Amino acid sequence: MSIGITGFGAYIPRLRLSRQAVVAANAWYAPELQGKAKGHRSMANWDEDSITMAVAAARDALNGQDQQGRVREVILASCTLPFAERLNATVVAEALNLDEYAGASDVTGSQCAALAGFAQALASASSSPGTVLLAAADNRRTRAASAQELDYGDGAAALLFGREQVIAEVLGQAALSVDFIDHFRLAGRDIDYYGEERWVREEGVSRCMPQVINRALSDSGVEAQAIAHFIFPTSLARMETQLAVACGIRAEAVVDSLVAQIGNTGVGHGLLLLAKVLETAEPGQLIVLAQFGSGARAVVLRVTDEIKDFSARRGVSGWLARGREELSYTRFLAYKGQLQLERGVRGEQDKKTALSTAYRHRRAILGMVAGRCRVTGDVHFPPSRLTYSMEGASLDTQDAHPLADRPGRVLSWSAESLSAYMAPPHHYGQIDFEGGGRLLMEFTDVAKGDVHTTLAVEMVFRIKDIDDSRGFRRYFWKATPVHMSAPNAPLE
Numbered sequence: 136m137s138i139g140i141t142g143f144g145a146y147i148p149r150l151r152l153s154r155q156a157v158v159a160a161n162a163w164y165a166p167e168l169q170g171k172a173k174g175h176r177s178m179a180n181w182d183e184d185s186i187t188m189a190v191a192a193a194r195d196a197l198n199g200q201d202q203q204g205r206v207r208e209v210i211l212a213s214c215t216l217p218f219a220e221r222l223n224a225t226v227v228a229e230a231l232n233l234d235e236y237a238g239a240s241d242v243t244g245s246q247c248a249a250l251a252g253f254a255q256a257l258a259s260a261s262s263s264p265g266t267v268l269l270a271a272a273d274n275r276r277t278r279a280a281s282a283q284e285l286d287y288g289d290g291a292a293a294l295l296f297g298r299e300q301v302i303a304e305v306l307g308q309a310a311l312s313v314d315f316i317d318h319f320r321l322a323g324r325d326i327d328y329y330g331e332e333r334w335v336r337e338e339g340v341s342r343c344m345p346q347v348i349n350r351a352l353s354d355s356g357v358e359a360q361a362i363a364h365f366i367f368p369t370s371l372a373r374m375e376t377q378l379a380v381a382c383g384i385r386a387e388a389v390v391d392s393l394v395a396q397i398g399n400t401g402v403g404h405g406l407l408l409l410a411k412v413l414e415t416a417e418p419g420q421l422i423v424l425a426q427f428g429s430g431a432r433a434v435v436l437r438v439t440d441e442i443k444d445f446s447a448r449r450g451v452s453g454w455l456a457r458g459r460e461e462l463s464y465t466r467f468l469a470y471k472g473q474l475q476l477e478r479g480v481r482g483e484q485d486k487k488t489a490l491s492t493a494y495r496h497r498r499a500i501l502g503m504v505a506g507r508c509r510v511t512g513d514v515h516f517p518p519s520r521l522t523y524s525m526e527g528a529s530l531d532t533q534d535a536h537p538l539a540d541r542p543g544r545v546l547s548w549s550a551e552s553l554s555a556y557m558a559p560p561h562h563y564g565q566i567d568f569e570g571g572g573r574l575l576m577e578f579t580d581v582a583k584g585d586v587h588t589t590l591a592v593e594m595v596f597r598i599k600d601i602d603d604s605r606g607f608r609r610y611f612w613k614a615t616p617v618h619m620s621a622p623n624a625p626l627e
Contacts, residue, residue, distance in 0.1 A: 544592065546566065
């Protein structure tokens, strides 16, 4: 029985920051950046972080929440986890409505964290039946007017591992653990310190990567020339092609890194590129996925016949198609928390979260689970032990009724600029859900003119607000238009 990848998904934020806008804003200080002015980089909205993007990628892989209880473990890989001590993967598990007995763990500390999580997920899938979910996401901060600000992007990817309907089996993998420091970030800091590019290219990547790739190929019994797809995420120009040739892999096998469209999305970029490859891969094709960072890792995969029956969800191609160009550099800095905006007296309220309340109502808040009365059929959010109807009150007649995957339509809406909000005007309104239920919700990823009555919407997991005094983040669900595509010219 083969064990390997049984599903994949991805997520790319809607906003795509124009590199030209960044270069123009910093031309007075860093004119040497002009050479990086082409294309776009993906840009997380103010209410997105590594947790919310991981949830979006996982829902893409699962085709929604885990209503069938397939997932028995979730692994979250990231170097930009919002919480240093709170299990971030558990928030992901709650948002996906996983069984409470499902395992959860965070993997962090290096750009190889996703492939470390890959090895962990594969081992877990080998040990017992069920599906293991690996999600990887990054939302990195950089210094203004730095090369990294232009090279990087925000995004996430997810893989499912199991024993049934395997679409890509793992033939071999290898790891090289050496303390080569290409960059580092101390605890408590937000921005990385970077080494000299030539040193990283010649002494790091060029020496470490061929060793681990050749070892993985040898372990798999695969010839380098047989590789159909070579994935090596990097911000170093032409490095992936140089590395492929050095390992005996055909240059034509090198996978486009999507740097021109979205940038390098960090820990999850290799998995995101793998998801893009699997959208069109053919049975029998061999794939090498490699990553550099605090050493190196590589894995060799073979696509199986099951790929013919797998239907990709929105996938990388779908997310790429919905991009919307962003020309405001100050908006980017504000959303990254690097530009403090005046919020007025309306933004001064204390946002302390009652942790006991958050725990008691976690299924409703994080999983968006309502209650449906068995007697009346009415849907109530939040769920309650009591149900009121024309006939009177009933006790304990509500069953769990998840809303996150149900289509909705706008009944009424408002857009106002009086409240302190990071993306004015602040849009919110009443949403009617298919199958019952009406809820007042915020809208996200919308601009003026996007919302109208009867608009079809879907639910997305986002940051509700941030307690500036304590740093705590509250999460909830928001409404966004279904299949929103870019109104501008194609982003290149």
